[in-house]
Amino acid sequence: AVAAALIAGLGTRFGRIDASARSRGIQVLVAIGNGSVHYTDGRQHVDYLARRSVYCAFEAARVFELLAPALVITTGGPPGPPPAKTEAELLRDLLVDFGVPASAIVVEGASTTTEQQVDHVLALLASRRLTGPIAVITTTAHMTRVAALFAARGTSIVPSVTPELLYDDGRTGAGRWLPSMSSLIGSSSAMYEYLANIQRTLTSSERSS
Numbered sequence: 001a002v003a004a005a006l007i008a009g010l011g012t013r014f015g016r017i018d019a020s021a022r023s024r025g026i027q028v029l030v031a032i033g034n035g036s037v038h039y040t041d042g043r044q045h046v047d048y049l050a051r052r053s054v055y056c057a058f059e060a061a062r063v064f065e066l067l068a069p070a071l072v073i074t075t076g077g078p079p080g081p082p083p084a085k086t087e088a089e090l091l092r093d094l095l096v097d098f099g100v101p102a103s104a105i106v107v108e109g110a111s112t113t114t115e116q117q118v119d120h121v122l123a124l125l126a127s128r129r130l131t132g133p134i135a136v137i138t139t140t141a142h143m144t145r146v147a148a149l150f151a152a153r154g155t156s157i158v159p160s161v162t163p164e165l166l167y168d169d170g171r172t173g174a175g176r177w178l179p180s181m182s183s184l185i186g187s188s189s190a191m192y193e194y195l196a197n198i199q200r201t202l203t204s205s206e207r208s209s
Helices: 002-009 019-024 051-067 085-099 116-129 140-152 171-178 181-208
Strands: 029-034 036-040 045-049 070-075 105-108 134-138 157-161
Touching: 002 181, 019 051, 029 051, 029 116, 045 085, 051 070, 051 085, 051 134, 051 157, 051 181, 070 085, 070 116, 085 105, 105 116, 116 140, 134 140, 140 157, 140 181
Parallel strands: 029 070, 029 134, 070 105, 134 157
Antiparallel strands: 036 045
8 A cells, every 4th residue: 555655646647648649640669668687696697677667568569559650769778787688678579579570679778777768769869860759658656757857858758657567466455554575666666766856856956056
């Protein structure tokens, strides 16, 4: 219950793109990575997307099927030094598994922060001389910050948030108040966004003063 309240407090004004968005001429879809993990024993290694990023891939595949944009950008850097794969690569691979043509996907794997993701995506669009609204996919908790960063750079986006990420392990009623590892993950994810939004606001104030 606490995790759900914290996430709801970040803003629920963003919805999911539907068929009506076709009239807006969206030609670019951006899937923003929300974390990945890298495991190694020094000899072998594996890389996985965090659950939040997997849900971004789910939503990106749905929106791609709906809008058929000319370009898909996956963005997000690695969780550690090589040979860790970038989030952007892992997102691309999953989207290809979901039926998005590899030829339509551009990988931006240099970003290590959300602000860098936004800046690098805009640089890619500028280099290709692409203008107009872009569809942006991320989680509900993350979208407030992402949308603000794009807006601060004068870019219009059409947001589409992932399906709701539940952290209640299927509990109902009073059981939703019991502590659990899932709830802790949800709460910590939300608190990270609250703190990041505060930092963004303070940084913006310093720049304008």
